[in-house]
Amino acid sequence: MHLIGYLLKGYRAIFALSILAGILSGLSGVGLIYLISLSLDSSKTLLFIRDWLGWIFFGLCLMLVLSRVVTNLLLAHLGQTTVFQLRMQLTRQILRVPLRRLQEIGVPRLFALLTDDVASIAGACELLPLLLINFAIVASCLVYLGWLSWSVLILIGAMIGFGVLSFRIAQRKALRDLQAAREQNDILFSHMRGLTEGIKELKLRRAGRKSFVSESLEPTAAAYRRHYMAGMGLYVLASNGGNGLFYVAVGLILFVLPEWSYLSSEVLTGCVLAIIYMMAPLSVIMTNLPVLGRAGIALNKIKEFGRQLSAHSDDGVADSACTKPSSGQLEFRGVTHRYHREDDDRCFALGPIDLTLRPGDLVFLVGGNGSGKTTLALLLMGLYAPESGAIRLNGEPITDTNREYYRQYFSVVFSDFYLFESLLGFESRELDNKAREYLTQLQLDHKVKIEDGRFSTLNLSQGQRKRLALLVAYLEDRPFYIFDEWAADQDPVFKKIFYTEILSSLKARGKTVVVITHDEGYFHVADRCLRLEDGKITEIFVPGAKGNSEKALPSRVREEACEQGAEQYAGAR
Known part of the structure; x- marks a missing residue:
C-alpha cells in the first residue's frame, strides 16, 4: 500500500475528507439494509417512525449518492494531482541530470518510467474512490453484524482474518512475479524501440526480421507474460477464494450456528442481508488490489530513479542570473x-x-x-x-x-x-x-x-x-x-x-x-x-x-x- 502512504504523506487533509465521505457512504448503505429489514417485519418497527420510514429511506439514498460523489471527486482530484506532480517532477529531474548519466540509464528505461510506471499510478488513483467506498461499506457492514450478533461477527472476522492471511502469503509471491514482469518491461521497451526505429532495415532483411522476432522480441514478451500471469493468477486465486469463504460463512450462519446458539429469524435475515451486501464490495476490493500492488512497484521505481537523478543534478546558476551571452574566447x-x-x-x-x-x-x-x-x-x-x-x-x-x-x-x-x-x-x-x-x-x-x-x-x-x-x-x-x-x-x-x-x-x-x-x-x-x-x-x-x-x-x-x-x-x- 505504498501509494496510499504516499498520498497520506502529501495530501493528508484531502485524504481525510475522502475517508469521512466514504464512511458516510458506508453508513448510509448499512442504514438502508436496516430499514429494509425493518420494513420486512412491520411488527418490529417502532410506531413513531413507521410513518417516516419512507422519508428516512430516501434521505439515506440521497446521503449515499452525495457522499459517493464527494468521495469520487476528492480522490479523483487527489489522484490526478499526484500523477501531474510525478510527471513534472520526473521531467524536471531528467532535464537537470547530466547528459552522460542519462546515456548510461538508457532511453528504454526512461521511456518506461514516463509512460508505463506513471500510467500504473494513474490507473490506481482512478480506482481509489471505488476502493475506498467499498472498504467503507465492508467496515460498516461488519459494525452492523456486531450489533446484530457477536457470534456472527466473530465467525465473519475469523473468515476475513484467514482470507487476509492467505491473501498476504499469495501477495508476496505475486509481487515478486509482478516485479520480475516490470524488469522485463524495460527490455521489452528497448525491443519496441528497435521495431519502430529500425522498421526499414527489418523490412529489407528477412533473416534479420525473423531473428529479431524469435531471438529478441518473442522471448522477452513471453517472459513478461509468464511473470505477469503468475502474479495475477495468484491474485485472482486469492480474491475468488475469499469470496468462497463468504458463501461458506452464509452456510454456517444458516445451518450450523443456530444449532449452537439461538438466533432469531430477524437476526438471521439481517446477518445474511449484510453478508450478501458486503460480498460485492469485498470482491471489488480483492479484484483491484493487484492494481495497487503494481502501482506500488511503479512508485518505488520512480522514487529510486528520482534519488539517482537527484544525486547527479547539474542545475548550475539560476535562470534569473542568465543574461544574453556575448562573443568570447x-x-x-x-x-x-x-x-x-x-x-x-x-x-x-x-x-x-x-x-x-x-x-x-x-x-x-x-x-x-x-x-x-x-x-x-x-x-x-x-x-x-x-x-x-x-x-x-x-x-x-x-x-x-x-x-x-x-x-x-x-x-x-x-x-x-x-x-x-x-x-x-x-x-x-x-x-x-x-x-x-x-x-x-x-x-x-x-x-x-x-x-x-x-x-x-x-x-x-x-x-x-x-x-x-x-x-x-x-x-x-x-x-x-x-x-x-x-x-x-x-x-x-x-x-x-x-x-x-x-x-x-x-x-x-x-x-x-x-x-x-x-x-x-x-x-x-x-x-x-x-x-x-x-x-x-x-x-x-x-x-x-x-x-x-x-x-x-x-x-x-x-x-x-x-x-x-x-x-x-x-x-x-
Whole structure:
C-alpha cells in the first residue's frame, strides 16, 4: 500500500475528507439494509417512525449518492494531482541530470518510467474512490453484524482474518512475479524501440526480421507474460477464494450456528442481508488490489530513479542570473574525458586537448569514426564535463556552478538532431518575420509556413528537416555554432551553399563556428582544420585554407601540398 502512504504523506487533509465521505457512504448503505429489514417485519418497527420510514429511506439514498460523489471527486482530484506532480517532477529531474548519466540509464528505461510506471499510478488513483467506498461499506457492514450478533461477527472476522492471511502469503509471491514482469518491461521497451526505429532495415532483411522476432522480441514478451500471469493468477486465486469463504460463512450462519446458539429469524435475515451486501464490495476490493500492488512497484521505481537523478543534478546558476551571452574566447587546457565503449572493457580516452577558439574562427573538425569528434563537441558545448584540465571562457573557469550558463553560448545542430513542432523559448514579436526570411534563404518557404511560432509541417526529407534545425540555430543568435555532419544529408547544390555562403555569413557576424565534417572538397573554406585520431588532436595543413599563410604558394607546390593534406585526412578516416 505504498501509494496510499504516499498520498497520506502529501495530501493528508484531502485524504481525510475522502475517508469521512466514504464512511458516510458506508453508513448510509448499512442504514438502508436496516430499514429494509425493518420494513420486512412491520411488527418490529417502532410506531413513531413507521410513518417516516419512507422519508428516512430516501434521505439515506440521497446521503449515499452525495457522499459517493464527494468521495469520487476528492480522490479523483487527489489522484490526478499526484500523477501531474510525478510527471513534472520526473521531467524536471531528467532535464537537470547530466547528459552522460542519462546515456548510461538508457532511453528504454526512461521511456518506461514516463509512460508505463506513471500510467500504473494513474490507473490506481482512478480506482481509489471505488476502493475506498467499498472498504467503507465492508467496515460498516461488519459494525452492523456486531450489533446484530457477536457470534456472527466473530465467525465473519475469523473468515476475513484467514482470507487476509492467505491473501498476504499469495501477495508476496505475486509481487515478486509482478516485479520480475516490470524488469522485463524495460527490455521489452528497448525491443519496441528497435521495431519502430529500425522498421526499414527489418523490412529489407528477412533473416534479420525473423531473428529479431524469435531471438529478441518473442522471448522477452513471453517472459513478461509468464511473470505477469503468475502474479495475477495468484491474485485472482486469492480474491475468488475469499469470496468462497463468504458463501461458506452464509452456510454456517444458516445451518450450523443456530444449532449452537439461538438466533432469531430477524437476526438471521439481517446477518445474511449484510453478508450478501458486503460480498460485492469485498470482491471489488480483492479484484483491484493487484492494481495497487503494481502501482506500488511503479512508485518505488520512480522514487529510486528520482534519488539517482537527484544525486547527479547539474542545475548550475539560476535562470534569473542568465543574461544574453556575448562573443568570447574559449580555451581548452589539458582537457581529458574517459568513457567505456559498449561491449568493450577498454576505456576510451580523449585528450589531453589544448585548443583556443576566437570570435570569427571557422574551424573544421575531421577524423575517423570513433576518433572522439562528437565527444569533443559535447565537451565544447558543456554537455559533458571534463575529468581533468581546464575550460575557460573569456578567462573565466567553467565549473559545475556556471556550466548551465556556459551552455547558453552555443547553438548546435546534432547529427541525430530532434526538431520540435514549435520554436521553443523565443519571445520576440518579430520572430515569425525573421523565421520567414530564413525559410526563404534555406529554400523551404514553398513547403513550410510559420505562424505563431509553429511550423506548419515537419513531414519533410531529412535534409530539409536539418535546414529547419539550422533555422532554429539562426534565430538563437549565439556566439558559438557547432554543426555535426550537417551537410551529410544535403544535395550538392545546397551543400555548396552551406559551405560557401552560410558559414561565411556566420563568420562575418563574428560567430565562432566548429564544423564536424568529412567533405574534404571544402576544407579550404576553413580557417583551420583539426584532426582527431584515437582521442588526440592535431592541426593539418590544407592548401588554400584561409588561416594558412602558405595559400600564396606556386600552383605546383600547392598541388603537392593538396595531395599531402588529402593523405593526412585519408589516414584519419
